[in-house]
Structures are given as structure tokens and as C-alpha cells.
Amino acid sequence: MEIKIKPIQWMADVREGVLVKSEKRMPKWRFRLAPDLLVLIQPKPVVLVSPRGLAAGMKQHLLKFEGVGVMSENATPAMLESKFVKGVIRWRTTFTIVADSPDEWTVGRGGYSWTRGADMGGCHVLFSRITDALGNGFFEGLTEEKLLSHFCFACGKPLTDPASMARRIGPECAGTSSLRVPYVIKVREAAP
Numbered sequence: 001m002e003i004k005i006k007p008i009q010w011m012a013d014v015r016e017g018v019l020v021k022s023e024k025r026m027p028k029w030r031f032r033l034a035p036d037l038l039v040l041i042q043p044k045p046v047v048l049v050s051p052r053g054l055a056a057g058m059k060q061h062l063l064k065f066e067g068v069g070v071m072s073e074n075a076t077p078a079m080l081e082s083k084f085v086k087g088v089i090r091w092r093t094t095f096t097i098v099a100d101s102p103d104e105w106t107v108g109r110g111g112y113s114w115t116r117g118a119d120m121g122g123c124h125v126l127f128s129r130i131t132d133a134l135g136n137g138f139f140e141g142l143t144e145e146k147l148l149s150h151f152c153f154a155c156g157k158p159l160t161d162p163a164s165m166a167r168r169i170g171p172e173c174a175g176t177s178s179l180r181v182p183y184v185i186k187v188r189e190a191a192p
Contacts, residue, residue: 001108001109001127002106002107002108002109003106003107003131003135004104004105004106004135005097005105005106005107005131005134005135006105006135006137007099007102007103007105008105008134008139010139011041011043011063011065011097011139012063012099012102014043014153014154015043015063015065017154017173018043018153018154018155019043019045021154021155021173022155023045025155025156026042026043026044026156027042027043027151027152027153027154027155027156028040028041028042028151028156029041029042029151029153030077030080030147030148030149030151031138031146031147031148032075032145032146032147032148033069033129033130033133033138033146034129034133035075036071036072036073036075037069037070037071037075037126037129037130037133038069038070038075038076038077038079038080038148039067039068039069039070039080039130039133040067040068040069040080040081041065041066041067041097042065042066042067043064043065044064044065044066045064046060046061046062046063046064048060059100060100061098061099061100062099062100062101062102063097063098063099063105064096064097064098064099065096065097065098066094066095066096066097067094067095067096067097067130068080068092068093068094068095069092069093069094069095069126069127069130070090070091070092070126071090071091071092071122071125071126071129072088072089072090072091073089074088075090077148077149079092088115089115089117089118090114090115090118091112091113091114091115091118091122091123091125091126092112092113092114092126093109093110093111093112093113093123093126093127093130094110094111095107095108095109095110095127095130096108096110097134107130107131107134107135109127112126147168150165152164152168152169152170152173153168153169154169154170154173155170155172155173157170157172
């Protein structure tokens, strides 16, 4: 099953910067789409389709990302890496995001898993919630609450410096790349 979504320009921009740096080390971006919904998205290089493949109906992708989504009442980042967490009701899915043209992006459903005692229908809800969030501007205003970890968007290394954490790119990558990194919005508490 594939769902069309609006292009996500910052993902395309950051992916390009990642691939300029290395085609082997692909960082994993972790986000909280909702209190009970987490995703991990990893940029991937695309492979050129041969003329024979094109003649057989294969599409040439311009961009590709692979992802994992987890839905659970007590969703933690560890659930994105592990398939099973004992005693926790959760649903997990893999997905791909591809662009066949700059204006034509789709999210394709991958495999599912769910814990014993969970309704299988939650898998369909999970995929629907992921595509809704991706297609409805989730990435247009990244806040601290939406980011699950402090890793460089370009290389995936942990960030410790406050300036690097604010721009989401480490000093090595910032100094060697013309990468445009999306800013993160800090929400301030209202004064009493």
C-alpha cells in the first residue's frame, strides 16, 4: 500500500548533504510524532534503474528514506531499535518514503508486528497516523519535544555542545558542508 504525501523539502535538503558527506554512513533521525507515536527515518542512496528495468515498468526514484514507526502508550526511543519490549502493548511497522519526482512523494507500507494482547487493527492505525503526520507539515516546525535525541543530522554522531544541539549539526559537519539544516523552535513558558 502506498500513500501520496506532500514533498518534505528539509528532508530532501538534509539527505543531499548527508550523501555528499558519505554514502555509507547514514544517520538515523528519531522523532516523536505524538505522545504515543515515534518514528525513526534514515536517508538512503538511490540506485539507477537500467533501461531494461525502466522498460519493465520500474520507477526511477530520486529520493529514498527507510523508516520504523512505533505506537504504544508508553513509547520510548528503545522501542524503535528493539522489536519486542516485554509486557508493553505496542505496534511496530517499517515503511519507505520515495520521491519519483520533486513533487511526487509516496510512503510505502512495510512489515508489521504487534504484541500479544494487542489488536492487529492497530497496525493500520499506526501506518495511517504516520502518513498523516508526514503529509500534514510535521517537519515545518520542529520543536525540542518532537526530537528524541541529540544526534547530528548529517553524520549521526551524538551532540553535546549546546550550539551544535540547537542547529542539529556537529562542528565537523558544519565546517565541511554547505548543508542547510532546519532550525529547531524552542517554546518558551509564559511568564506568570
